[in-house]
Amino acid sequence: MLSVDRVEKSYKKAGMFSRERQRVLRSISFACGPGECLGIIGESGSGKSTLGRLLLGIEKPDRGTITFDGRRVDERRARRGKISAVFQDYTASINPFYTVEQALLEPLKLRGLSRRERHSAIDLLLHQVGLDLSYRGKYPHELSGGEVQRVCIARAVATEPKLIVLDEAVSSLDGSVQLQVLELLRSLRQLYGMSYIFITHDIRAAAYICDRVMILRSGQIEEIVAVEQLKDVQSAYARKLLEMVVL
Numbered sequence: 175m176l177s178v179d180r181v182e183k184s185y186k187k188a189g190m191f192s193r194e195r196q197r198v199l200r201s202i203s204f205a206c207g208p209g210e211c212l213g214i215i216g217e218s219g220s221g222k223s224t225l226g227r228l229l230l231g232i233e234k235p236d237r238g239t240i241t242f243d244g245r246r247v248d249e250r251r252a253r254r255g256k257i258s259a260v261f262q263d264y265t266a267s268i269n270p271f272y273t274v275e276q277a278l279l280e281p282l283k284l285r286g287l288s289r290r291e292r293h294s295a296i297d298l299l300l301h302q303v304g305l306d307l308s309y310r311g312k313y314p315h316e317l318s319g320g321e322v323q324r325v326c327i328a329r330a331v332a333t334e335p336k337l338i339v340l341d342e343a344v345s346s347l348d349g350s351v352q353l354q355v356l357e358l359l360r361s362l363r364q365l366y367g368m369s370y371i372f373i374t375h376d377i378r379a380a381a382y383i384c385d386r387v388m389i390l391r392s393g394q395i396e397e398i399v400a401v402e403q404l405k406d407v408q409s410a411y412a413r414k415l416l417e418m419v420v421l
C-alpha cells in the first residue's frame with residue numbers, strides 16, 4: 175500500500191537573485207490500497223507531475239513521508255521492481271537504438287530470469303499488450319505512437335510491479351487509440367492486480383479507469399471522491415472541470 179503523509183514541496187523561483195520559493199505541494203496526505211486505481215486530476219501547473227515524481231522517488235519531498243508497503247520510496251532498494259512508471263512523452267522514455275526486444279530485456283533482468291525464461295517472458299508481454307511477435311525486432315521509429323506506448327506499458331509491467339505511476343500516459347494519443355490503451359491498462363490491472371496512480375488533466379479518462387479521483391488545485395487536495403460519486407462532487411473547481419465534458 176502507498177501511504178503519503180503531509181508532503182510538502184517547493185522550488186526556487188526563477189531568477190538568479192530570487193530567494194523566493196514557489197510552494198508546489200502543500201500538506202498532501204492520502205493512501206492508495208492494493209489493486210486500487212487512484213486518479214489525480216487538476217489543471218496545468220497544479221502539481222500533478224511533481225507529486226508523481228515524489229511517488230516514484232525521483233525527487234524527495236521537503237517535508238513529510240511517502241512509504242510503500244511500509245518502506246520509504248526514496249530508498250532505491252525499497253522501490254526497485256515494485257514501482258514503475260509510464261510517462262506521456264513515450265518517445266523520450268524509450269531508447270531509439272534499442273529494438274522492442276532489447277527494451278523489454280532491460281527490466282526483465284531485474285527479475286533474475288534465465289535467458290530462456292526472459293525470451294518467453296518477452297513473448298508473453300508482447301501478447302499481453304496486443305503486439306504480435308513480429309514487433310520483437312522493430313525499432314521505435316518503425317512504430318506508431320500507440321504502439322510505442324504499448325511497449326512502454328509492457329516495460330512497466332515487466333518487473334511485475336505492485337504499483338505503476340502513469341503520468342498523462344494516454345494524453346498524447348488520439349481518441350480511438352487512447353481508448354484502446356485505456357482498455358489495455360484496465361485488463362492488465364485485472365490480470366496482475368497492481369495499483370495505478372493515474373495522473374491526467376482529462377477527467378473523462380480518469381472516470382473511465384479509476385476507482386477514486388483526487389482533485390488537486392494549486393498544490394492542495396481539494397477533494398477525493400469515488401468515481402461513482404464524481405457527478406455529486408462538491409468543489410466548485412471540480413464542477414467546472416466536469417462541465418467541460420459530458421460524462
Ligand SMILES: Nc1ncnc2c1ncn2[C@@H]1O[C@H](COP(=O)(O)OP(=O)(O)OP(=O)(O)O)[C@@H](O)[C@H]1O
Binds near residue numbers: 216224
Ligand atoms: N524542477 C522544477 N523546478 C522549478 N519549478 C518546477 C519544477 N518542476 C515543476 N515546477 C513548477 O511547479 C509547478 C507544478 O508543475 P507540475 O509539472 O507538477 O504541474 P502539472 O500539474 O503536472 O501540470 P501539467 O498538467 O501542465 O503537466 C509549476 O508551476 C512548475 O513550473
Ligand SMILES: [Mg+2]
Binds near residue numbers: 222223224
Ligand atoms: Mg504534468
